[in-house]
Amino acid sequence: xxxxxxxxxxxxxxxxxxxxxxxxxxxxxxxxxxxxxxxxxxxxxxxxxxxxxxxxxxxxxxxxxxxxxxxxxxxxxxxxxxxxxxxxxxxxxxxxxxxxxxxxxxxxxxxxx
Amino acid sequence: xxxxxxxxxxxxxxxxxxxxxxxxxxxxxxxxxxxxxxxxxxxxxxxxxxxxxxxxxxxxxxxxxxxxxxxxxxxxxxxxxxxxxxxxxxxxxxxxxxxxxxxxxxxxxxxxxxxxxxxxxxxxxxxxxxxxxxxxxxxxxxxxxxxxxxxxxxxxxxxxxxxxxxxxxxxxxxxxxxxxxxxxxxxxxxxxxxxxxxxxxxxxxxxxxxxxxxxxxxxxxxxxxxxxxxxxxxxxxxxxxxxxxxxxxxxxxxxxxxxxxxxxx
Ligand SMILES: Nc1nc2c(ncn2[C@@H]2O[C@H](COP(=O)(O)OP(=O)(O)OP(=O)(O)O)[C@@H](O)[C@H]2O)c(=O)[nH]1
Ligand SMILES: [Mg+2]
Ligand SMILES: [Zn+2]
Numbered sequence: 001x002x003x004x005x006x007x008x009x010x011x012x013x014x015x016x017x018x019x020x021x022x023x024x025x026x027x028x029x030x031x032x033x034x035x036x037x038x039x040x041x042x043x044x045x046x047x048x049x050x051x052x053x054x055x056x057x058x059x060x061x062x063x064x065x066x067x068x069x070x071x072x073x074x075x076x077x078x079x080x081x082x083x084x085x086x087x088x089x090x091x092x093x094x095x096x097x098x099x100x101x102x103x104x105x106x107x108x109x110x111x112x113x
Numbered sequence: 114x115x116x117x118x119x120x121x122x123x124x125x126x127x128x129x130x131x132x133x134x135x136x137x138x139x140x141x142x143x144x145x146x147x148x149x150x151x152x153x154x155x156x157x158x159x160x161x162x163x164x165x166x167x168x169x170x171x172x173x174x175x176x177x178x179x180x181x182x183x184x185x186x187x188x189x190x191x192x193x194x195x196x197x198x199x200x201x202x203x204x205x206x207x208x209x210x211x212x213x214x215x216x217x218x219x220x221x222x223x224x225x226x227x228x229x230x231x232x233x234x235x236x237x238x239x240x241x242x243x244x245x246x247x248x249x250x251x252x253x254x255x256x257x258x259x260x261x262x263x264x265x266x267x268x269x270x271x272x273x274x275x276x277x278x279x280x281x282x283x284x285x286x287x288x289x290x291x292x293x294x295x296x297x298x299x300x301x302x303x304x305x306x307x308x309x310x311x312x313x314x315x316x317x318x319x320x321x322x323x324x325x326x327x328x329x330x331x332x333x334x335x336x337x338x339x340x341x342x343x344x345x346x347x348x349x350x351x352x353x354x355x356x357x358x359x360x361x362x363x364x365x366x367x368x369x370x371x372x373x374x375x376x377x378x
Contacts, residue, residue, distance in 0.1 A: 002247055002278035009164050017158055027155060038280045038307040085303035086339035087310065095342030099310060105164045105281065113155045 003039060006105065007047035014057055014110050023112030026057040030109045034067040036102035060110075069102030168282055171250035175285025178257060179268070185364075185371050186268045188248075188284050190308060191292035192301070193274030196318040198226045199351035200292065200360075201269050205233040207361055212266040212368065217256045219248040219273040226271060236260060247278035250285055266368055276305040288367060291341070294319040296326050299333035302340030309340040314347065316360065321350040 010029065018026050029048075033039050045062050052058050070079050073089035073096050080090055087096050163169065179186045189197050198218075205214055216237045218227045227239035238256040240248060253270065260268075270286060272279045291312040293301050296319055302309040309315070315337055323330065337346055345363065349356030 002245070002281070005245065005249075006164055009167065013160070013162070013164075017160060021158055023156075023158075036307045036310060038277050085306055085336070087342045088339060095338065097311075097343035103281070103307075107160045107162050107164055109157050109159045109161075111155055111157050 003043035004047045004051075006039060007044055007051055010044075010107060011048060011051050011055070011057055013107060014060075015055060017110055018056055018112050021112060024056060025113050026052075026060040026110055027113055028061045028063060028111040029057075029107070030063050030065070030111070032065045032067050032104050032106040032108055034102040034104040035069050036099065037105045039105065065108075067101055067104050070100045071096040072098045072100050074098075165281060165283075168250045171254055172283035172285040175250055175253055175257065176287075177285075179285060179287065182265060183372050184265045184268050185288070185368050186270065186284070186286040187288045187290055188270045188272060188279075188286035189290045189292060190272045190276065190279045191274060191294075192276050192297060195274070195292045195294045195297065196351050197271045197274070197292050198229055200316065200318060200349070200357075201230055201271060202233055203351050203354065203357055204269070204361065204364070205230065205235045207357065208267070208364070209234060211365075213264050214267040214269070215260055215265055216269045216271060217248075217253060217260075218271040219252070221246070221273060230271075242273055246273055246275045247282050248272050248284060249282045253284045267364065276301070276308050280305075280307040287371060288313045290314045290316060291344070292316045292318055293337075295323045295328040295333075299329050299336055302336050306340060309337070309344075310342075312341045312344040314363065315341050315344045317346065317348040318351055320348050320355060321353045 014026055014029055033041070041064055048062055052060060068081055071082050071087055071089070072079055073092065073094060075094050076089055076091045078091065079100065082088065082096070087099070088094065089096055175186075189201070191197050201216060205216070208214065214235045216230045216235060217240060218230060218237060219240045219242050220226055221242055221244070224239050224241070227237045230237040238259050240252050240256055242248065242252070248270065270284060289312055291308060291314070293315065295317065317333070317337075334346065337344070347356060347359050347363070349360055351357070
């Protein structure tokens with residue numbers, strides 16, 4: 001359940017940002033989370049709801065944009081989206097070690113009022 | 114006390130209450146059209162920051178620390194019971210005349226693994242994580258302090274037995290080792306793609322049990338090569354010692370490579 005730790009860091013940043021902007025309420029939190037980040041959306045939402053109770057972020061909506069995994073094949077000089085569990089280039093079948101996206105855990109913005 | 118990370122510094126709760134007070138004054142000023150006002154006032158504050166930024170920063174500090182001391186640090190992850198501690202016990206005994214070694218062990222509740230590792234004669238720092246299912250760079254930073262200033266060639270960090278949560282937390286290690294065992298089923302790497310994808314070394318343990326559990330070696334290795342494209346794969350048994358020499362040789366080579374690189378700079 002490392003989602004709790006992530007939710008905590010998320011909440012702290014959101015609250016500090018809102019306070020600095022003199023906002024009274026956090027309405028929405030926009031995130032981008034890679035499919036390889038190992039984060040379960042439901043668990044993160046649950047943790048955020050629990051932690052944000054009685055704070056200006058109570059009731060805020062978490063909007064999560066999932067980021068697909070993309071790899072780069074050096075042989076083909078091309079990006080590709082690997083199927084789950086394999087990182088082979090669909091063109092040349094070479095395994096790619098270079099994951100260019102999919103591990104993101106980004107706080108994009110907060111919407112406040 | 115924590116000099117590096119400021120973890121004793123009180124932070125956010127204070128500012129929250131301020132924000133709250135301010136909020137109340139606002140809504141009183143504006144009277145009844147509470148809801149409408151709020152809609153109009155709604156605005157977006159762009160942040161674009163990684164939620165792992167703090168961990169990653171501390172991990173870089175750890176990496177610098179290891180580099181400065183010429184220590185090769187390994188982060189060892191696996192499902193519960195794959196044999197991390199058993200492999201480390203054997204390794205610490207086998208290499209004790211050649212290298213200065215220490216371990217840091219994460220465990221949810223007990224000190225058992227640290228005690229097993231300490232019995233080999235190598236110093237071992239226990240991190241009891243409680244409900245936290247992984248080690249993070251901050252915990253490692255404190256454990257390093259506890260290890261003191263003695264020279265150290267090899268630092269083994271046994272992570273909490275878990276294939277999900279440790280994946281996102283860089284500890285500042287040089288090498289990430291994933292241990293899996295023949296008793297876990299061949300498709301583990303497909304179920305936990307995040308942790309296998311960037312593994313440097315995969316140790317397939319308990320090969321002494323391969324026959325008994327009907328381990329499909331060919332299929333398992335194919336799945337592993339797909340899921341861990343950059344990893345060196347070694348099959349071994351901490352119980353019988355089969356395959357351990359290849360693992361030790363790999364460690365020797367990595368230490369030489371690291372010390373060599375540092376010497377040139
Ligand atoms: N047959 C066999 N058993 C093994 C081998 N390696 C470890 N074991 C056994 O597997 C069990 C778990 O081993 P540990 O070394 O405690 O595994 P671990 O990964 O450290 O476990 P956690 O720290 O609890 O996640 C113990 O009963 C070991 O004796 C092996 O190569 N062969
Ligand atoms: Mg163990
Ligand atoms: Zn290709």
